[in-house]
Amino acid sequence: MSPHLLASVRAAALAGEVPPEAPRAVIGASWARALGHGVDPDVGRHAKLLAAEEIEHRRRGSALGEVMPVLAEGLVSVADAAWHIMVVSDAEGRLLWRDGAPAVRRSADRLGFAEGASWSEEAVGTNAIGTALVTRRPLQVHSAEHFVRTHHGWTCAAAPLHDPRDGRLLGVVDVSGPASTVHPATLSLVSAVARVAEGELRSRHWAAVERLRSLAVPLLAGIGGQALVVDRNGWTAAAAGVAPAERVALPASAAAGPAWLPALGTCVLEPLPGGWLIRLGAGDRAPEATRVVVDVSGRAGWSVTVSGPAGGWSHQLSPRHAELLFVLAVHREGRSAAELAGDLFGDPSRTVTVRAEMSRLRRTLAGVLAHRPYRFAEEVEVELVRPRRALDLLPHSVAPAVLARRIPES
Template sequence: MGTGRLDGLDVHSSPHLLASVREATLAGTVPPERPRAVIGASWSRVLHQGVDPDVGRHNGLLGTDEIEHRRRSSPIGGILPVLREGLVSVADAAWHIMVVTDADGRLLWRDGSLAVRKSADRLGFAEGASWAEDVVGTNAIGTALVTRAPLQVHSAEHFVRTHHGWTCAAAPLHDPRDGRLLGVVDVSGPAATLHPATLSLVAAVTRVAEAELRARHWAAVEGLRAMAAPILARIGGQALAVDRNGWTAAVTGMAPADRVALPAAMRAGSLWLPSLGMCTAEPLPGGWLIRVDGREHPPGAGRVVLDLSRPRTATVTVSGAAGSWTQTLSPRHAELLFVLALHRDGRTAAELAGDLFGDRSRTVTVRAELSRLRRNLAGVLAHRPYRFAEGVEVELVRPRDPLDLLPHSVAPVVLAARG
C-alpha cells in the first residue's frame, strides 16, 4: 500500500536521509538512495510543471458558497458519517486530522485535532484549498489523485519544503456505480507521529465507505425495478429500465444485461446505443425506459475519437450515420483503446497482456475487459485479433505534455509513450 521498502528508499527512513535524496534529485545529481518509484515519478511531474520546491504555488481558497455547492453535489456527503466514525477518533487521538477532498483535490471537509487544524491553517491546508500535485507538488492527496492508489507520503518525500514536517496517508474514493473518482480520503499530522498502520486504516475505511455507496445504489435499483416492472409488462417487444448510470433494473423481451453504456449527454427521444442499436428513451424517476427499435447499428461506425488529452478524464466518441455517442472510460478501458489505436492491425490477448502488465500470461484479465468493451462498442471493435473494425476512422487525441498521458497508468506501453 505504499509503506515500507517496496521499490527504493524506505518511507520510514530518517528525515535527514529523505531530505538528502530530495535535494540531490532536485539538483540533478545522484542521490544517496533512490526514492520510491511512485515518489520519483511524482517529483518528475511536478518539476516539469514548474512547481516551486520551496513554497509551491497555492491558487487561493474557494469561497464559502462554492465549497457548499461542491459538498451538496458530491455523493461523499451522504457517507461522511462512515468516514468520521472510522477515522476521526483515531486521528484525534494520534494528533492527526481527517481530510476529504473532491476529484479536483479541493478540501471540502476537515475534522480531528484542533491543534493540528490550526497548524494546517498556517500551511494553507484548509477547507477550500487545492492539494493537487500541480499546485502543491508531491503529497498523498494530489499524488493519489494521479495514481488512483492508496499512498503514504512522509516528511521530505513531499516536494515542497514547507511540508516536510508532515506525514500524510490517503486513499482514492470511487463511485461504485460508474467507477468515477469522487475524491480522496486523507489522514495527516506531524511527521513525528508516523504510524505504519495509518495507510492500511485509511484504505480500509475508504473501502467501507465505497461499500455503503454500493449498497445505497442497489437499493435505488430495486426501487426502480418495483416502479418499472408494471410498465414493462404492458410493453410489447424489447425494452428495459435502467438507472441514470445504465444499470439494468428490469427487462422484457430480451436477455438481461447487467449494464448498458449510456452516452455522456443522455436525452429523451431516438438515439443510437452501440450495444443495442437504435432505441427510444423515455425518462423515468431515477432512470430511463429504453425501447429497442429492432434496427441494428448502421454498418461501419464511421469515426471514433479517443480523447486522452485531459489527465483525469478519458472519453471515446463514436460517430456514424445514426449520430454520435460519447462515454467516459475507466482507466483500464482507456489503456486498452490506446493500445488498439496504436496498433490498427490488431493485438492478441497475450500481446495486450504484455502491453498492459508486462506479463503475457495475464490473458484472462485482458479478455474479460475486452468483452465488456465490445458489449459497449458493438460494431466498433473486432476480435481475432482484437482491433478496431475495418472502415472505422480512428483519431487519437493525446495531451500536449507527454507526461500527462494517462498519468495513473503504469502499463509498459504507456510508460514508453510518455518517454
C-alpha cells in the same frame, strides 16, 4: 529512509543530479510532474481558497456527503488520538471537509491546508492527496517526499474514493499530521475505511435499482416489443423481449428521444423517475460507426467518442479500459490476448483478465472493436488524443506499454 536522507534525495533529484538513493518510483514520477508544472519547491503555488458558498455547493453536489458519517466514524477518533486530522477532497483536489485535533488544524492552517484549498499536484506538488488523485491508488507521503519544503514536517496517508455506479473518481480521504507521529498502519486503515465508504455507496445504489425495478416490471408488462429499464447510470432494472445486459452504456448527456447506442443500435429513450425506459427498434441497427476518438489527454478522466451517420456518442473510460484502448489505438494492426497481457501486466499468461476486460469493452463498443486479434474495425477512422506532455500520459498506469511511451521531456 531517514528524513535527512530523504531531504538529500529530494535536493539532488530537483537539481537534476544523481541522488544518493533512488526515491520510490511513485514519488520520483510525481516530483518530475511537479517540476513540469512549475511548482515552487520552497512554497508551492497555493491557489485562492474557495468561498464558503462554493464549498457548500460542492459538498451538496458530491456523493461523498452521503458517506461522511462512515469516514468520520472510522478515522476521526483515530486521527484525534494520534494528533492528526482527517481531510476529504473532491476530484479536483479541493479540500471540502476537515476534522481532528484542534492544535493540528491550527498548524495545517499555517500551511494553507484548510477547507477550500487546492491540494492538487499542480498547486503544491507531491502530496498524498494530489498524487493519489493522479495515480488512483492509496499512498503515504512522508516528510521530504513532499515536493514543497515547508511540508516536510508532515506525513499524509490518502486513498481515492470512487463512485461504484460509474467508476468515477469522487475524491480522496486523507489522514495527515506531524511526521514524528507517523504510524505504519495508517495507510492500511485509511484504505480500509475508504473501501467501507465505497461499499455504503454501492449498497445505496442497488437499493435504488431495486426501487426502480418495482416500477419497471409492471411497466414493461404492458409494452409490446423489446425494451429495457435502466437507472441513470445504465444499470439494468428490468427487460422485456431482450436478453438483459448488466449495464447499458448511455451517452454522457442522455436526453429523451431517438438515440443511438453502439451496443443496441437505434432506440428511443423515455425518462422515468430515477432512470430511463429504452425502446429498441424492430431489429434495426444504426449504420456502422465511421470514426472513433480515444481521448487520454486529461488527468480528470478519459473518454471514447463514437460517431457515424446515425450521430455521435461519448462514454467515460475506466483506467483499465483507457489503457486497453490506448494500446489498440497505437497498434492498429491488432493485438492478441497474450500480447495485450504483456502490454498491460508484463505477463503474457494473464490472458483470462484481458479477455474479460475486452468482453466488457466490446459490449459497450459493438461494431467498433473486432477480435482475433483484438483491434479497431478496419473501416473505422481512429484518432488518439494524447496529453501535451508525454510525462502526463495515463499517469495512474504502470502498464509496460504506457511506461514505454511516457518519456519525460528534456
